[in-house]
Amino acid sequence: MASITTSHSPSLSVTLHSKLTAVSSEPTGSGKTHHELSALDRAMAQHTLHMVFYYRDQDELFGLYDLDSWRESLSTVLTMYPTMTGRLLLEQGHDGNWQVRCNDAGVRVVKGSVDGTLSEWLNSATASQEKLLASWNHMPIDPTTWSPFRIQVSNFKEGGVAIGISCSHMLADLTCLASFIKSWTLVHRNLPITNPPSFTPLPFSPSPQPLSNGHAKPPPPQQAKDMANATFKFSSSTMQQCLSNIHDICPNATPFDFLCALFWTRISHLKPLKNNDQTHSLSICIDFRKKLLKEPIPFGYFGNALHFTMLSLEGEDLGSVVSAVNRHLAGIEEEEIRCAIERLGSSNRCMYGEELTCVCMESLPYEAKFSDNEKPVHVSCHVGNVAGKGLIMVMPSCEEGLARTVTVMLPHEELAELIKDEAILQLDPTTLLSDI
Amino acid sequence: MPPMLPDFSNSVKLKYVKLGYQYLVNHIITLTLVPIMLGVSIEILRLGPQEILNLWNSLHFNLVQILCSAFLIIFVATVYFMSKPRTIYLVDYACFKPPVTCRVPFATFMGHSRLILKNNPKSVEFQMRILERSGLGEETCLPPAIHYIPPKPTMEAARGEAELVIFSAMDSLFKKTGLKPKDIDILIVNCSLFSPTPSLSAMVINKYKLRSNIKSFNLSGMGCSAGLISIDLARDLLQVHPNSNAVVVSTEIITPNYYQGNERAMLLPNCLFRMGGAAILLSNRRSERRRAKYRLVHVVRTHKGADDKAYRCVFEEEDKEGKVGISLSKDLMAIAGEALKLNITTMGPLVLPASEQLLFLLTLIGRKIFNPKWKPYIPDFKQAFEHFCIHAGGRAVIDELQKNLQLSTEHVEASRMTLHRFGNTSSSSLWYELNYIESKGRMKKGDRVWQIAFGSGFKCNSAVWKCNKTIKTPIDGPWTDCIDRYPVHIPEIVKL
Numbered sequence: 025m026a027s028i029t030t031s032h033s034p035s036l037s038v039t040l041h042s043k044l045t046a047v048s049s050e051p052t053g054s055g056k057t058h059h060e061l062s063a064l065d066r067a068m069a070q071h072t073l074h075m076v077f078y079y080r081d082q083d084e085l086f087g088l089y090d091l092d093s094w095r096e097s098l099s100t101v102l103t104m105y106p107t108m109t110g111r112l113l114l115e116q117g118h119d120g121n122w123q124v125r126c127n128d129a130g131v132r133v134v135k136g137s138v139d140g141t142l143s144e145w146l147n148s149a150t151a152s153q154e155k156l157l158a159s160w161n162h163m164p165i166d167p168t169t170w171s172p173f174r175i176q177v178s179n180f181k182e183g184g185v186a187i188g189i190s191c192s193h194m195l196a197d198l199t200c201l202a203s204f205i206k207s208w209t210l211v212h213r214n215l216p217i218t219n220p221p222s223f224t225p226l227p228f229s230p231s232p233q234p235l236s237n238g239h240a241k242p243p244p245p246q247q248a249k250d251m252a253n254a255t256f257k258f259s260s261s262t263m264q265q266c267l268s269n270i271h272d273i274c275p276n277a278t279p280f281d282f283l284c285a286l287f288w289t290r291i292s293h294l295k296p297l298k299n300n301d302q303t304h305s306l307s308i309c310i311d312f313r314k315k316l317l318k319e320p321i322p323f324g325y326f327g328n329a330l331h332f333t334m335l336s337l338e339g340e341d342l343g344s345v346v347s348a349v350n351r352h353l354a355g356i357e358e359e360e361i362r363c364a365i366e367r368l369g370s371s372n373r374c375m376y377g378e379e380l381t382c383v384c385m386e387s388l389p390y391e392a393k394f395s396d397n398e399k400p401v402h403v404s405c406h407v408g409n410v411a412g413k414g415l416i417m418v419m420p421s422c423e424e425g426l427a428r429t430v431t432v433m434l435p436h437e438e439l440a441e442l443i444k445d446e447a448i449l450q451l452d453p454t455t456l457l458s459d460i
Numbered sequence: 461m462p463p464m465l466p467d468f469s470n471s472v473k474l475k476y477v478k479l480g481y482q483y484l485v486n487h488i489i490t491l492t493l494v495p496i497m498l499g500v501s502i503e504i505l506r507l508g509p510q511e512i513l514n515l516w517n518s519l520h521f522n523l524v525q526i527l528c529s530a531f532l533i534i535f536v537a538t539v540y541f542m543s544k545p546r547t548i549y550l551v552d553y554a555c556f557k558p559p560v561t562c563r564v565p566f567a568t569f570m571g572h573s574r575l576i577l578k579n580n581p582k583s584v585e586f587q588m589r590i591l592e593r594s595g596l597g598e599e600t601c602l603p604p605a606i607h608y609i610p611p612k613p614t615m616e617a618a619r620g621e622a623e624l625v626i627f628s629a630m631d632s633l634f635k636k637t638g639l640k641p642k643d644i645d646i647l648i649v650n651c652s653l654f655s656p657t658p659s660l661s662a663m664v665i666n667k668y669k670l671r672s673n674i675k676s677f678n679l680s681g682m683g684c685s686a687g688l689i690s691i692d693l694a695r696d697l698l699q700v701h702p703n704s705n706a707v708v709v710s711t712e713i714i715t716p717n718y719y720q721g722n723e724r725a726m727l728l729p730n731c732l733f734r735m736g737g738a739a740i741l742l743s744n745r746r747s748e749r750r751r752a753k754y755r756l757v758h759v760v761r762t763h764k765g766a767d768d769k770a771y772r773c774v775f776e777e778e779d780k781e782g783k784v785g786i787s788l789s790k791d792l793m794a795i796a797g798e799a800l801k802l803n804i805t806t807m808g809p810l811v812l813p814a815s816e817q818l819l820f821l822l823t824l825i826g827r828k829i830f831n832p833k834w835k836p837y838i839p840d841f842k843q844a845f846e847h848f849c850i851h852a853g854g855r856a857v858i859d860e861l862q863k864n865l866q867l868s869t870e871h872v873e874a875s876r877m878t879l880h881r882f883g884n885t886s887s888s889s890l891w892y893e894l895n896y897i898e899s900k901g902r903m904k905k906g907d908r909v910w911q912i913a914f915g916s917g918f919k920c921n922s923a924v925w926k927c928n929k930t931i932k933t934p935i936d937g938p939w940t941d942c943i944d945r946y947p948v949h950i951p952e953i954v955k956l
Contacts, residue, residue, distance in 0.1 A: 044607040045568050049560035051598040090604040090620070095561045111567070128598065129567035132609075169571045 036140040036149055038156035038178060045130040045171070046095065048102035048109050052126050059107045059124040061194055062226050064328045066121055067368045068375055071193035072408030074158040075201055077392060078142060078186050078401045085212075085394055086177060086185040089135060094394070097212035098175075102131065105204060105221055107195060107326060112167045122194060124172075134159060134176040142184030146402060151253030151459045154404060158188030197328045198405060199311050202388035204326075209392045219324035226329070227319060228362045251410065252439045254458035255431045258283070262451050263426035273343035277350050279428050280418050284308065284382045285345035287416045287430065290445050291380060292337055294438045295413075304337040307379040310353065311386060312361055331361045332375060342447075377411030377433075385419040404457060405431060414438070436460075482843070485815035546702070546744040548695050549752035550925065551639075553740040554632035555891050556625045556711070557938040558601035562735060565598045566591055566956050569731075576610055580722040590731045592953045595855035595876065599942075600734040600883035605715045618654055618715040619663075625711050625737035626660065627667060633739040636936070639705065641668040646697050646706035647676040648690045650887055652916075653776075654713035655680035664709065675701075683774065683915025684851055686710065687887035688923050691742070692759040698744040705745070711737030712886035719785035726785030732854055736885025736892065754909070754925040758810050762803040764918045770795045774916035793860055799920035800864060800912070804841070807922055811844040811908075841865050844908065845924075848872065849893040851913040852879035861912070877946045882938070887913070892938060899943040901933040 079086075085094055102109055106126040114120040136157065138145060157178050163170055172195050176188035189201060196204075200221070207217050263279045270277060284306075292304040313321050313329045321329055335352050339345065376383075389403035405417055414434040421427035430453075434442065440460050442448070484491065504512065570588055577583050603624075605617035626649070633639065647670065649661040659678035664670070677693060679686050687710035694706040714733055719726045743752070764770035773789040809817060816839040823837035848871045850861050858879065862872045874893040878885075882892050890911045897903055907927040914920050934940065 042612065043609050045572065045609065046561070046607075047563050047565055047568055049563065051565060091624075096559060099560045099563070111571075127567035128565035129571050130565070169574045 036138065036145060036153060038136050038138050038153070040156075040159060040176075041135045041137065043132055043134045046098050046102065046133045046175070047128060047130040048106070049096075049099040050103045052106045052109075052128050056106055056126050056223070059110065059126055059223060060225065061122055061124065062327060063368050064226065064330065064365055065194050067373075068193035068197075068328050068330075069122070070374050070409050071376060072160060072190060073193050073196065073198060073201055074155070074160065074188065074190045074406040074408065075198070075205070075389070076154060076157045076186050076188045076404045077205060077389065078146065078403070079184065079394060079398060080142065080401055081183055081185045081394075082398060083395045084183070086179060089177075094177075094212060098133075098208060101204070101208045101211045104207070104217070105326065107223065108173050108191075108204070110172075111170070112163070112172055112192075112194075124195065129169075130171065131173040131175055132161075132171040134174065136176055136178035138178055138180050138186070140180065141182045142180040142186075142401065145180060145186075146456055149457060151255070151406075151457050154457050155406070157186045158190045158406070160190045160408070163192065193328070193407070196326065197311070197330050198383070199313065199329070199386055199388065200324075200326045202386070202392070202403075203324060206388055206392040209394050212394055213396060219322070221326045222322045222324045223326055226321065226325075226327075226365075228365060250436045251412075251414075251433050252436045252459035253406070253431060253433050254439055254443060254460060255404065255429060255456050256448065256453035257421055257429050257456070258427060258451055258453050260421075260423055260425035260427040262453075263428060266451065267426070270343045270346055274347040274350050277346050279426050280384045281346050281350045281353070283418050283428055283430055284384075284416065285342055285349050286447065286451075287432065288337065288349075288380065288382065289340060289342060289345055290442060290447055291414065291416075291432075291434065291438070293445075294441050295380075305379050306335045306337065307332050307381045308335060308349070308353065309376070309381055309383045310356070311384070318358060330375075331356065331364060332381070333360070333364075334379065374409060374411040376407050376409075376415050377413050380413045380416070381410075382416040382418065383407075385417060388420075390420055390422060390424075402456075403429075406433075482813070482815040485818055486813045488814065546699055547749075548698055548756040549743050549745075549748045549928070550754040550756065551741040551743050551748050551752045552633065552637045553738055553753075553891055553894075554629050554636055555888065555895055555938045556629040556632075556735075556737040558735050562601035562604060562607070563599055564602045564607075564734075566954070570956060572609060576720075577722050583722040583724060583727060586724050587727055587731055588956055590728060592956055593855065594731055595858075595879045595950050596732070596734075596883050597880040597948070597950075599881055601736075602718075603713075603715045603735050606718050611718055611720070613715050613718055613720075615656065615716070618713055619656065621715045621735070622651070622654065622660055622663065622711070622713050623667075625713070625735065626664060626709055626739070629709065629711075629737045629739040630664065630668070630707070633707070633741060637741050639707075639741060641670055643705055644668075644670055644674060644707050645701060645704040646694060647674055647709075648679065648694055648706065649677070649709045649711075650679040650682065650686040650690045651711050651713055652681055652683050652686055652886065653717045654715075660709075683917055683919065684712075684853060684884075684886045684889075685913035685915030685917075685919045685921040687738075687890055688759060688911065688913050688921040689761065689919075690887075691740070691756070691923055692761060692921075694742050695756060695759060698742065701744075703745050704743070706742040708740045708742060709737065710740070710887040710891070712888070717786070719783065721779045721781055721783035721785060723779040723783075723785060723787070725787045725789070726779060728788050729786050732884040734883030734885055736882055736888045738888040738891035740891065749928075752928050753931065755928050757908070757924040757926050758807070759921070759923045760803055760807045760810070761921045762799060762806065762919065764795065764799050764802065764920075767795075767918075770799070770918040773918055793856055795918050796857060796914050796920070797860060797864060799914065799918055800861065803912070803920040803922055804839075804865075807924075808839055811910075811924060812839050812841070813843055816840055816843055838864075838866065841910070842867065842871070845910040846904075846907040847874070847894075847897050847902070847909045849890045849897075849909060849911040850875040851911075852876075852882075852884055852889040852893065853914055854884060855879065857914065873947050876950060877948070880948060880950055881942065881946070887915075895935075895937045896939055896943075896946070898931045898935055899933060899937060899939040900946075901931075903927050903931045905930045 107124045109128050109130050110124040110126040111129050112122050113125050115123050173191045178186045203219055210217050266282050288306050309330050309332050312331050313323050390399050393399055410433055417431045419429045421429045443460050573584050573587050603621040605612045647661050651660055661676040661678040690708045694708050719730050773792050773795050776786045778784050820837050820839050827834045850858055852875050858872055858875045874896040878892045909925045911923045
């Protein structure tokens with residue numbers, strides 16, 4: 025039985041010192057001037073993505089700032105990602121949609137510092153404090169001078185660094201963002217890139233439809249609801265135990281299936297149902313790169329390659345829910361993905377949170393090592409502008425194997441209840457970066 | 461068609477006439493000596509050896525006369541060799557290559573401009589129009605402090621830029637020439653707009669632990685032509701000090717001078733000036749004769765400061781809001797043209813072949829005596845030089861000089877391409893241009909190079925070098941990784 029001790033140190037503050045623009049080392053050239061956003065990209069317009077990578081930085085790579093080698097490796101890697109250094113603009117014509125003009129304008133890099141050590145931070149900072157490590161600037165009406173990508177390098181006292189990267193969800197999803205950071209670290213260590221970025225469009229994009237309410241506008245700033253975050257880390261041994269417990273019911277369950285089902289069932293308990301014949305539904309978000317398709321999209325595809333699939337809750341038995349999730353995910357076919365994308369149309373809606381959403385993330389983040397022997401100590405992910413039903417993100421952990429980190433975003437009262445939930449506490453999770 | 465052909469055949473005839481005239485006048489001495497020598501040899505052969513011996517005996521030499529003649533000859537020879545100015549060799553030079561993190565694409569420059577000058581859209585428009593027509597490319601570099609929003613031009617950042625530029629160039633020079641820091645006898649650093657205490661030359665002496673009896677000089681405030689002024693100073697010093705090495709460092713530190721206001725005439729330098737620097741090793745040691753790249757032939761300095769308009773045309777002052785910037789006046793080009801005319805009037809007699817000088821003299825006499833309406837003859841400087849390095853001050857400067865000196869596209873290619881790749885790096889741009897010519901494999905032994913620089917004051921300085929040995933490609937320098945992409949076509953207006 026784990027006891028939760030969350031002490032909030034009000035003294036931990038993040039100071040932002042300066043902002044500059046980092047550019048690619050070579051000009052894009054006349055080859056690629058404009059990048060069309062796919063229908064799926066445009067559908068994600070309401071959201072933003074934020075990732076924070078924490079490193080102990082024992083080799084002190086992030087000390088001097090202006091003359092550091094990470095600035096050079098950043099410029100070199102940006103040459104391979106022309107859409108990251110471009111600017112958003114509206115296509116000509118009445119029904120103009122967003123597109124990226126690859127003009128080498130660069131990404132903003134912000135320098136910050138924390139008046140605490142890395143350990144103090146990971147022990148006692150809240151999720152809302154963590155948002156300051158990946159500070160964000162909302163898109164103005166005229167985005168010609170607005171950088172859609174923003175990197176923040178924050179130094180902790182006595183060593184340690186947090187690298188925050190934020191972007192508009194129209195241009196990237198979690199996989200390609202993590203892939204970019206990994207490529208950056210590989211360039212820094214002079215190793216070849218494992219998944220070079222690819223910008224060839226998705227094989228099934230419907231023809232762009234005119235927007236129903238005039239031309240595209242920048243998304244509104246933050247969500248209205250009072251949402252809170254918490255992160256739970258489940259160790260490999262615990263996951264091993266859990267999977268063996270339900271082995272009879274669902275022999276090939278993955279840690280994602282288990283955790284998704286667990287959190288879904290526990291959260292459903294907390295959420296009131298409006299009428300009796302409604303069932304709790306879950307929207308599962310998976311990445312369809314390199315699988316499920318006849319012609320797989322390369323893993324380096326830079327853009328959104330997410331599929332949202334709905335599932336309804338039947339029964340309360342954990343085992344059966346795990347099976348249901350497992351079966352559902354195994355049964356996803358290319359046709360379903362194609363239909364989903366074609367149905368996207370032109371509405372400006374929230375893709376995350378209108379139903380309780382659960383995101384499955386690949387193993388990339390902990391492969392981003394700036395020095396040969398130093399993995400990130402922790403990686404956090406957040407999605408901006410999530411609607412009221414909430415978001416669950418299942419990600420890999422620093423500890424390898426079956427260990428997982430789950431970040432939950434729910435309305436404040438519901439999260440407060442969830443943290444005390446017996447079924448979850450039984451699995452002995454480590455809680456960190458929690459708002460409660 | 462009948463009227464066309466005669467013109468064509470006339471111009472061909474004219475070309476051959478001109479060539480014949482040039483050959484005749486330039487080799488007049490050879491052409492007169494050869495028949496004389498032929499005559500003498502024929503005469504000697506005709507006389508026969510016995511006759512010659514009789515002629516010799518009849519001269520009645522005695523020992524005293526022979527000794528005196530011998531001493532006279534030795535004395536004259538010694539005086540000649542002693543009073544000949546020492547030859548100044550340019551052993552080698554190194555140009556600073558900025559790190560890739562300092563690159564400033566057009567979109568970044570305009571983005572920053574819009575954010576910083578958000579209350580002055582007209583000034584932003586102006587900067588955009590200047591940048592479109594500037595002739596700069598997407599790979600020019602600004603120092604790290606200018607990449608911040610807003611820029612952080614602290615003294616520490618300025619010193620940081622100076623250290624980055626000067627030390628990189630000097631390390632590169634040491635590596636290329638094998639020079640040891642303790643062997644530097646003379647150090648001259650020129651940087652117009654940044655002059656801290658202790659000086660930049662003291663900074664170099666501190667970093668490389670140079671000798672305590674070094675002769676160091678720091679030239680500041682002398683504009684973009686200060687590089688050639690430093691070369692002139694080094695030359696004079698090397699005449700006085702035998703067996704010495706002189707290192708000249710030319711640079712311009714941009715960090716403290718990035719104009720932060722919105723006055724249009726002062727925003728112009730922000731669009732054109734970029735980070736750069738060069739370190740040059742000069743020597744008067746005979747031992748460097750073999751490996752030196754160039755020999756300094758002439759340096760001509762012209763100063764038009766006596767004219768008030770010329771004095772004020774590049775002027776550092778405060779704008780209405782008290783922000784300091786460099787204001788460029790509208791008649792800059794006209795003044796530059798006049799300064800150039802004055803410079804080439806002095807330079808012409810020193811370098812032009814006899815044929816051109818004769819023509820110019822005849823036309824001058826003709827204009828004075830016969831008819832003032834005759835067009836003044838513009839000497840053809842392409843006869844005097846194989847390569848031209850025109851300070852890449854801006855597209856207009858290069859266009860103006862190309863027109864005035866009637867140069868071809870290939871002659872000004874080095875200047876245009878340096879402006880495109882590195883921007884206006886002030887006093888060091890001449891060295892980037894020279895490096896371009898070498899990287900293209902065009903520099904052969906005996907080639908003459910003319911470096912022309914303009915600067916505030918208003919000054920026009922030029923230097924003439926003669927190539928000492930053919931320079932083989934590939935060479936190590938700032939153009940190494942991009943020389944194959946050049947020359948590029950630079951459009952009149954780049955659409956931003």
